[in-house]
Structure formats: structure tokens, C-alpha cells
Amino acid sequence: MYFRLLTFAFLCVIFFVQFGATQSESKSPEKEILLISPYGAVARSAIIPGWGQFHAHNYLQSVFSFFGVGTSLAGAVVTHFSFREAYDKEYLPIALENRKSKEALAAYDRANQKYRVRQFFLYTAAGIWAYSIIDAYVAANLYNASTKSQLIIEDSKAFEQLGVKFDLNQDHISFNLLKQF
Numbered sequence: 001m002y003f004r005l006l007t008f009a010f011l012c013v014i015f016f017v018q019f020g021a022t023q024s025e026s027k028s029p030e031k032e033i034l035l036i037s038p039y040g041a042v043a044r045s046a047i048i049p050g051w052g053q054f055h056a057h058n059y060l061q062s063v064f065s066f067f068g069v070g071t072s073l074a075g076a077v078v079t080h081f082s083f084r085e086a087y088d089k090e091y092l093p094i095a096l097e098n099r100k101s102k103e104a105l106a107a108y109d110r111a112n113q114k115y116r117v118r119q120f121f122l123y124t125a126a127g128i129w130a131y132s133i134i135d136a137y138v139a140a141n142l143y144n145a146s147t148k149s150q151l152i153i154e155d156s157k158a159f160e161q162l163g164v165k166f167d168l169n170q171d172h173i174s175f176n177l178l179k180q181f
Contacts, residue, residue, distance in 0.1 A: 035147060038140040045136035049129045052136025056143050065132035072125035076118050083114035 036056050045052030050066035053059075091107040098104060167174040 033147065033151060035144045036140040038137045038144075041136040041140040042133055045129075045133045049132040053132065053139050056136060056139035058135070058139040058143075061132075061135055061139065065128060065135070068128040069125050069132070072121050072128060076121035076125065079114055079118040079121060083111060083118055086111040086114050 041052035041056050043052070044055050045065070048066070049069040050062040050064075053065060054062035086107070091104065091111050094101065094104040094107055
């Protein structure tokens, strides 16, 4: 219960810090290019899975990464306690008498199966976390590329409004002024 509250409070703080910075930056009178550092996104995702993707404005992937790692770790914790219970309460009392008995081997197999499930959850969490780090880097670069391309499009529209036409062909280069006086 406390873990859920702490996680929720931490996510709220990150959300308000993230959007508070965005709101204060967007109120500036001069239009400014806001690019995202890919290495900053990687560092954020290394700390908390999905945070770098959130920073790179890739919100859906951020949610999937965060909850994917969270549920995998929760599954690992649950199966760890199940494994410890099966090992300590089922296998060990029988194994102290005779490790090679059928009952001991069957209890060991049950405990070992729970151990393998726990390891699967841990490896899954590590894989999703690694994916989150890589995807944060890619998402930041894609966001920067789309931002720069939008600026180029806006600049070309402003250039067209000036009435200047620039044409570059294989055979010739032409520069025309299309204003009427």
C-alpha cells in the first residue's frame, strides 16, 4: 500500500516538474527552438524506466515502459516469496532427512519451477528497462528531427511570402523576385 502511494506521489512530482517547465518555457514572447538532449533522455530512462520517453514527448511508450517494468518487478517479488516458501517449508524439511527421496525431489522441482518464473520476471524487467533506455534515445532524436523539419517548413513558407522564387535544376539555377509594385 505504501509503495503504491509513494510511487504515485513520485510520478505526480515528475509530472508537475515536467509540465511546469514546459509551461514556463512556452510563455516566452520570442519563439525558441526547444530540442531534447538524447543523452539526457537516456539518463532519465536509466533512472526511471519511461521517464526519458516522457521527456521526449513519447507518452504512450513511456507508460508502457514504466508499467511493464513495474509489473515485471512486482511479479518477481511475488514469485520470490512463493519460491522461498516452497523451498523453506516444503523442500528443506524433507531434504534434511533424505535429499534423494521422491518427495524431496518433487518438492525441489516445485521450488525450482517457482525460481525459474522469478528469474523470467527479472530478465523481462531488465529487457524492458534496456528497451526503454534505447527507445528514449531514439525518441529524443526523432522529436528533434521533427522539430527541425517543422522549422524548415515554417521558414520556407515565410520565404514564399516574400515573393522570392529559387529554383535549382540539373541544368540551371534561377532566382526570381515575384513582387509587383
